[in-house]
Amino acid sequence: MRHIPEETLEDLRTALEAEKAAVEEELAERGKATGSGTWDASSKLEGEEADPADAADQIEELVTNVPLVKELEERLRDINLALKKMSEGTYGRCEVSGEEIPLDRLDANPAARTCIKHAK
Numbered sequence: 001m002r003h004i005p006e007e008t009l010e011d012l013r014t015a016l017e018a019e020k021a022a023v024e025e026e027l028a029e030r031g032k033a034t035g036s037g038t039w040d041a042s043s044k045l046e047g048e049e050a051d052p053a054d055a056a057d058q059i060e061e062l063v064t065n066v067p068l069v070k071e072l073e074e075r076l077r078d079i080n081l082a083l084k085k086m087s088e089g090t091y092g093r094c095e096v097s098g099e100e101i102p103l104d105r106l107d108a109n110p111a112a113r114t115c116i117k118h119a120k
């Protein structure tokens with residue numbers, strides 16, 4: 001990652017850590033950890049006295065939370081991966097081609113795993 005100045009790398013690390021905290025907070029609110037880094041959607045009403053109206057709300061909340069939790073979980077995985085690469089010194093390289101990911105792309109998304117050409 002010679003193309004990333006030390007100072008910029010620290011900024012990116014700070015951004016990743018801030019986002020990680022935010023994603024984890026949202027995951028804790030909308031889901032519950034099942035261990036091994038995966039999460040299940042949950043609703044705040046879970047475990048409370050079952051009232052038919054609450055049950056309907058609970059289902060509605062779960063319907064919203066399931067795709068969201070999945071998305072947050074994937075985001076958290078990418079963030080953790082980026083942080084791991086930073087500590088290993090392999091950060092900022094495209095996972096497909098191995099070429100350096102341009103800084104402006106990393107600025108926009110510090111957890112980017114590939115260059116734009118190889119992005120899904």
Ligand SMILES: [Zn+2]
Pocket residue numbers: 094095096097098099114115116117118
């Ligand atoms: Zn690439």
